[in-house]
Amino acid sequence: MTVVVSMLRILARGAHAAAALTLVAGALALPTAPARAATAVERIVSPGGIEAWLVREPTIPLIAIDFAFRGGSSQVPANKAGLASLAADLLDEGAGDLDSRAFHERVENYAIGLHFSASRDYLSGSLYTLAEHQDIAFDLLRLALTAPRFDSDAVERVRAQALSGLRRASMNPNDLANRSWWAKAFAGHPYAQPVGGTLETVPAITADDLKGYVHRAFARDTLKIGIVGNVDAVAAGRIVDRIFGALPAKAELADVSNAQPLALGNKLTVELDVPQSVVLVGGAGLAQKDPDFMASYVLNHILGGGSFTSRLYREVREARGLAYSVHSSMLPLDHAALFVAGTATRTDRADEALAVIQSEIRRMAESGPTQEELEAAKSFLKGSYALRFDTSGKIASQLVMLQLADLGIDYFIRRNSLVDAVTLDDVKRVARRLLMADMLATVVGRGPSVAGSGATPAPATVPAAVPARRDGG
């Protein structure tokens, strides 16, 4: 079965809309992009019954494949935190009849790129290969997924690397802020544990744990695949079966309950002797399937999203010089939805930075954005959508993300009209709903902000990784 959806034509149309703005310097203009040959997203189902999304890209002689299995670190017991991450790091450290050294030699001899990583909800991977070496690349990936060895010398070596990273992170204010925020906000839930584990749990992970995790989590029923390259649907089906066909049909995943962030309205402080403090604030967001999700995404863009013009950027950085970096985001996870904002600022002004962030959040909650801000944000989000598709690797990653979020293969077409449909009333309603609520704040650093409020010294254990970004919009 093949479903074809034109993508780039739609992207080009989005760019047309943005061009209507009268911003041209002088009398010159480049023509807007003409309609193109329908570069398309195809949904394919392999002879073995595995679904994948495919974009044919004939101009560069390489193939990019991204994939993800559902069930990342949230599938791991608390006393084995870090298991999913350690497994991801070990998949290319020996598989089948290739030991670690033989595997790495083959990867490099054929200039293959092969990467795996774990997040709270997923174990994901990406493969990059020159078209001429594709068969070798596909076989290496198949071996890594279906026959990882977890030899003891490789496990000990990679474990030592993980522990070294955890030691470094134990003195890093960003890591500490994240770890304490997640531990408090999701106490009792698997999301509380850091993806990379702790200095106590990582030493406890055994080869049997690693094998057990891979056996339970790597299966065809939770697998999402994106392929970009000069291959047609038939060839793509063969590739998919060759790599993933031998995996078990069904994953054995533990149920993970949906959760709301806890301890809202509190402020945590962690003492750490650093020149710059880290401030993190977070509360409830919206699930990606919530009808108001796109409104929340637009709202966040105006408040603290990506550009140099957000309210937080203007107030915290430009007007007051309090920080180099200040941001906010919507994080729709599988089992919770969050809004988070944060900055890094000199310690003697950390309280001021936190107060400015909170007051901007409150101001947005009470009166929402202006019509002008809304129009600019919508125009930006539509116009910049094409920038997510300008490399094969980025396209492959988008194909997987949209499948994980279950947004449909026509999302590429609908997406800009979803942005368009957001009204000022929508954004104001969502702002009241999300930003009026209490949030949990964390401050890591030294000085009055921390010392004055019953600070606890930083424990010598480990930080949480930042949650995997699944950019909803």
Place this chain on the structure above:
Amino acid sequence: MPLTFCRALSPLTAISVASAVLAGAAAWTPVRAAAADTEIAHFALANGLSVVVIPDHRVPVITHMVWYRVGSADEPPGVSGIAHFLEHLMFKGTEKNPSGKFSQVLATVGGQENAFTTADYTGYFQRIAREHLPVVMGFEADRMTGLVLTNENVLPERDVVLEEYNMRVANSPDARLGEQVAAALYLNHPYGRPVIGWRREIEKLTREDALAFYRRFYAPNNAIVVVAGDVSAEEVKALAEDIYGKVAARPDVGVRARPQEPDPVAVRHVMLADPRAAQPSLQRSYLVPSEPQAGPGEAEALDLLAHILGSGQNSRLYRTLVEDKRIAINAGANYSGTSVDATSFSIYATPRPGTSLEDLETAIDAVVAEVADAGVSAAELDRAKTRMIADAVYARDSQATMARWYGAALATGLTIEQVKSWPDRVRAIDADAVRNAARTWLGKQRSVTGYLVKEWPAKGDKKEKKS
């Protein structure tokens, strides 16, 4: 830096170019036939501005970059950090486009923007839908010479830079050690100064310092414009002539006459104690020639040497220190050839708990000595070449990567032809050349070795440093 461009013309390319239509009052010529449109083009305007065009028609977006041939190594003494501070201040507006206007426009049409500063160059870029190229060119041309600064926007931005310093350097023990190693490596050349500046000098930078530096170095005849993406060379040429061509050249633009390094003669060590260094580490830098100043084949051999010694898990350092001896958690090497003056060949390693930095250093010395004595194997050399040449193909997948490689090469004195011939020159290097590079350039008297520790060793523990 390495790349190739023998890209086949695709049907997609043919369609997009052939059907392009003119919009607006066109002061530029119609696009040409598509046939040659995958070639990288390079030309200069009458005012001295260099322009590079890298066509990639897969998606209707472009990456537009302006590179100035000026960086922290061109700063006068006493105002370290001014090149980077000026980069921040370039967003503060001009008479024609007041503060924030450029960013506001990009934030409306959907463009990404940013800027960066190194020792040798300063760059500004936008990524945006193709039809906005004239708009971003207009803004960049305007701020090339029209910057207006007031203390109201300069002083808060200096605080922002100090927070950037806190984030990148002060909060990072490894970055603090890196500053000390570089300072000890360069006895005479300004590469010894941190790009972001020394904190006490950043704190005192003024509006006048920034404007003086700006007037000395920002001019079309000291800049390179790179446009990568869904454009043709003709389109870009017409636009550039009309927009950038109006900016007057500055005949007295600052020249790069930097004090050069004497021949290094002493083995140097530095040690930094930082209570936040929960993980000790070792960094070493050797003074070696950059690609623009290297003799024939030398930079290519150094790149291959760095790859064989320390890139990835098949490298000598990783296999010996991490896998065989099990005294390190990680180890690697790197050569930064894209540099105007003498650059560094660096080695880094993280010891396993229980291994002293001295023992780790001794083991590193042995790995380097073995390559210098016995050379590298044919398998190692082939593997390194394959990887480096493939990287050039992978780079073609990203218009932003291509734009950066070409911009950095031109800004440091390399030519388009040198970038294009890189894979062929790498192919031509033999094992003897790699061994000779190790013998010639990795003598320990050319190096500084830095130790990062949590606390200063107690007096009784102090070991003699071996050289």
